Amino acid sequence: MIKVLLFAGLAEEAGTHELEFEFLGEKRMTINDIRRRIVDTYPGISHEIERAMIAVNEEFVNEELYLSDQDVVAFIPPVSGG
Amino acid sequence: MSQDMYQITKDMISIEQTVSKVAHRNAGAINTFIGVVRELTKGKKTLYLEYEAYESMAAKKLEQIGLEIKEKWPEASVAITHRIGRLDITDIAVVIAVSSPHRADSFEASRYAIERIKEIVPIWKKEHWENGESWIGDQKETVQYRTGKPEGMEND
Numbered sequence: 001m002i003k004v005l006l007f008a009g010l011a012e013e014a015g016t017h018e019l020e021f022e023f024l025g026e027k028r029m030t031i032n033d034i035r036r037r038i039v040d041t042y043p044g045i046s047h048e049i050e051r052a053m054i055a056v057n058e059e060f061v062n063e064e065l066y067l068s069d070q071d072v073v074a075f076i077p078p079v080s081g082g
Numbered sequence: 083m084s085q086d087m088y089q090i091t092k093d094m095i096s097i098e099q100t101v102s103k104v105a106h107r108n109a110g111a112i113n114t115f116i117g118v119v120r121e122l123t124k125g126k127k128t129l130y131l132e133y134e135a136y137e138s139m140a141a142k143k144l145e146q147i148g149l150e151i152k153e154k155w156p157e158a159s160v161a162i163t164h165r166i167g168r169l170d171i172t173d174i175a176v177v178i179a180v181s182s183p184h185r186a187d188s189f190e191a192s193r194y195a196i197e198r199i200k201e202i203v204p205i206w207k208k209e210h211w212e213n214g215e216s217w218i219g220d221q222k223e224t225v226q227y228r229t230g231k232p233e234g235m236e237n238d
Contacts, residue, residue, distance in 0.1 A: 008134055008206040009217040051219070055204070058139040074136055074204070080218040081133070081140070081164060081205025082117050082176055082196050 002067055004034060005074040010052065013045045014038070023069040031056070031063045034073060052077045087161045088144035090137050090205075095163050100177040103161035109181035113188035115196050117176035119169045129210045133166040133175065136204035140164070143203040147195055151180070155187040160195060164205060175207075 004019040011017045021034060031054050039046045052075040054063055060076075067073070087103055101112055119131050148160045164176045178195045182188040199205075208217045 005136065007136055007204065008208070009219070012217075055136075055139060058136075058142055060202075074139065076136065076204050077206060077217070078219040079200065079202070079204055080207045081135070081203045082199040 001070065002029070002034065003072045004038070005072065007075070008077045009048050010045060010075055010077055013048065014042045023067070026068065027066050029067045031061070031065055031067065031073060034067070035063070035075075038075075048077060049075055087159075088141050088148060089163045090135050090140050090144075091163060091165055092167045093165070095165050095174045095177050097174070097177050097179075100161050100163045101179045104159040104179045104181035106159065106181065108157075108183050109159065110183050111185035111188040112179060112181045113185070113192040114180075115176075115178040115192045116174055117196070119171050119173045119175055121171045123209070126209075126211055128171065129212060130171070131169045131173075131175070132208040132210065133164075133169060134206050134208070135164070135166045137166075139204050144199070146202070147198045150198065151191045151194060154194070155182060155191045158182045158187050158191045160191065162195065162199070164199075164203070166205065 002021040002023050004021065006014050006017055019038065021037065023029065035049060039049060054061055055074040055076055056065060056071050097114065097116065101114060104112060121128055144162045151158055151160050159181045161179045162176065165174065169175055176199065178192055180188045180192045180195065206217055208215055
């Protein structure tokens with residue numbers, strides 16, 4: 001199972017802070033794959049999700065990364081803390 | 083101890099408590115940065131703010147900033163407290179406290195900390211004003227990425 005966390009405007013657009021995807025196997029799922037599937041389900045999210053940074057297990061990563069089972073993916077829109 | 087220095091909280095921030103975390107016998111200077119909710123942004127009047135965070139990762143990134151500061155200014159101590167949830171005008175959103183033996187380091191490290199927070203810490207603010215609301219999507223606070231719906235409109 002891959003858990004996906006959404007925040008701020010992305011979460012509002014999707015109507016949820018959390019999504020789950022079945023893990024398809026080692027070297028078979030990239031972050032790009034996940035993002036495409038999210039955009040398929042929530043087309044309105046596509047512009048914003050392109051601008052988001054990506055974290056896996058709380059570290060920023062490259063979108064070409066292959067996912068492992070139990071990974072937690074977070075789409076991090078441009079931040080505005082402080 | 084490292085965990086206590088970097089906190090995300092829903093509670094009102096105590097400046098004194100954050101400062102006390104970096105006070106020590108060899109600290110000749112303590113510099114504080116206090117981020118406060120402001121009413122006017124480009125002539126637009128904010129009613130209140132909402133802060134949201136990826137809490138576990140945000141705490142980690144605050145800690146990372148602390149480590150970066152330690153590398154550049156080895157004698158500095160840092161504590162950062164960031165508040166989330168609904169904040170009203172003049173509420174304190176963040177307190178950064180930096181101590182060092184001599185004052186130059188604490189000034190510089192304090193500035194460094196707030197600039198880094200605005201780059202890498204997964205916290206977002208949403209501005210609520212009379213005729214709408216919007217998540218702010220840029221560390222320079224210039225870009226709104228409009229996914230909020232104006233308040234007062236009928237739901238579809």
